[in-house]
Amino acid sequence: MYKQDYQKSKTFRLVHNPPFANNYARTLLLLDRGEGCYLFDADGRRYLDFGSGIAVNALGHGREDLAEIAAEQMKKIIHVSNLYTTEAAIQCAGRLMHLGNFDAVYFGNSGTEAVEAALKFARLYALRTRGEGHHRIASFSGAFHGRTMGALSATPTPAYQDPFRPLVPGFQALPYNDIEALERTLDDSFAAVIVEPLQGEGGLRSVSPGFAEALNRICREKDIVLIADEVQTGLGRTGEILASSWAGLNPDLVTLAKPLAGGLPLSAVLVPERINRQIKVGEHASTFGGGPVTTAVAGAVLDIICDAAFIRRVQEAGEYLHERLQDICDRVALAREVRGHGLLAGIAVGYPEKDAKSRMGSLIEKMQERGLLALRSGTNILRIAPPLIIENEQIDEGCEIIASVLAEETE
Ligand code: PLP
Numbered sequence: 001m002y003k004q005d006y007q008k009s010k011t012f013r014l015v016h017n018p019p020f021a022n023n024y025a026r027t028l029l030l031l032d033r034g035e036g037c038y039l040f041d042a043d044g045r046r047y048l049d050f051g052s053g054i055a056v057n058a059l060g061h062g063r064e065d066l067a068e069i070a071a072e073q074m075k076k077i078i079h080v081s082n083l084y085t086t087e088a089a090i091q092c093a094g095r096l097m098h099l100g101n102f103d104a105v106y107f108g109n110s111g112t113e114a115v116e117a118a119l120k121f122a123r124l125y126a127l128r129t130r131g132e133g134h135h136r137i138a139s140f141s142g143a144f145h146g147r148t149m150g151a152l153s154a155t156p157t158p159a160y161q162d163p164f165r166p167l168v169p170g171f172q173a174l175p176y177n178d179i180e181a182l183e184r185t186l187d188d189s190f191a192a193v194i195v196e197p198l199q200g201e202g203g204l205r206s207v208s209p210g211f212a213e214a215l216n217r218i219c220r221e222k223d224i225v226l227i228a229d230e231v232q233t234g235l236g237r238t239g240e241i242l243a244s245s246w247a248g249l250n251p252d253l254v255t256l257a258k259p260l261a262g263g264l265p266l267s268a269v270l271v272p273e274r275i276n277r278q279i280k281v282g283e284h285a286s287t288f289g290g291g292p293v294t295t296a297v298a299g300a301v302l303d304i305i306c307d308a309a310f311i312r313r314v315q316e317a318g319e320y321l322h323e324r325l326q327d328i329c330d331r332v333a334l335a336r337e338v339r340g341h342g343l344l345a346g347i348a349v350g351y352p353e354k355d356a357k358s359r360m361g362s363l364i365e366k367m368q369e370r371g372l373l374a375l376r377s378g379t380n381i382l383r384i385a386p387p388l389i390i391e392n393e394q395i396d397e398g399c400e401i402i403a404s405v406l407a408e409e410t411e
Helices: 064-076 087-097 111-130 149-153 158-164 179-185 209-222 243-247 292-305 308-331 353-369 392-408
Strands: 003-005 014-016 027-029 031-035 038-041 046-049 104-108 136-140 171-174 190-195 225-229 253-256 267-271 335-341 344-349 375-377 381-384
Touching: 046 392, 064 292, 087 104, 087 267, 087 292, 104 111, 111 136, 111 149, 111 190, 111 225, 111 253, 111 267, 149 158, 171 179, 179 209, 190 209, 209 225, 292 308, 308 335, 308 344, 308 392, 335 381, 344 353, 344 392, 353 375, 353 381, 353 392, 381 392
Parallel strands: 136 171, 136 190, 190 225, 225 253
Antiparallel strands: 003 014, 014 027, 031 038, 038 046, 104 267, 253 267, 335 344, 344 381, 375 381
């Protein structure tokens, strides 16, 4: 049976054995509400949110404006399925198409669904334009594309993949940022390459300029579909609307999800005309994807995020955060290196490889006890992804906690 426990900490509301499947941690913090960049647990204890629900709550918590849009839309109509559509979905798709040279949008509900759709669209494109035998898909070491079988097959981390073999055939993992491996491997048998401009889950590394250039060139020459997975990096998180811009990638398909509907589940694939032309009615679908409530909210989120002044402020906040993190690395022995871009940043922590993962877990728990929620990336990277509306004083507040907790740690 599940129980709430005050014994571990007098002020902490932890839930043990929650009634969820065992794939999630057996002890969870019981959160109750949020306001701006802060969250409150069931006892009213306040936490500064440096995680944004894994890079989702870009506009912070407790947004009356978004709640009102969702409520109004729910009163009108909640769901129509993909047999019909609504003005909200059309408006939202229109805004998304203008993020680049795109002709259409496919809506899903989660990041992994956007990835599945992108992989399937790429295979359709290869099949229709080149015939059979050009279906292979390349991804990269350290990548994270999701948990469904297609996206998982492109996520070459043994702990995620091994229990679920056999995976989908035709996937090959190449070393990230290895131009020679690209040149050697990518041939006519490939339908697609999927790449994160900055690896959010896999250690906050980004594509090098040379690697991005080689990917663009080889994919163009061989008509391989280049998919940028911007589920985590997209929509302002790294200081540009799309991280592909600063990374130098020219993707054919772009996947988006996390911040798109302000915390409601919505994902999207941006599709150019050339690929859209090869997709036939009924070849892919989602019952819930692109529903009126999520797309109505997403329309408002896009209006806010795509404003030039908003993006400028994200860049400033990102620069300030990186300065503060560098300052921690200069002062604290265990803080080895600043990683990331914009407001998807982190610190490489110098724990020995063998127990880095479990020690990172307890490091993040200690920060939580002091009122800061943060994330891990890879084995030893402390990942910080605050709401994009974070103020400099709040960055100071969070960095103080990070510095003090790290300073108490020993190798
Ligand atoms: N792709 C990337 C780059 C991600 O970071 C994630 C999740 O962290 C996913 C895909 C999967 O998204 P979801 O958990 O919404 O299925």
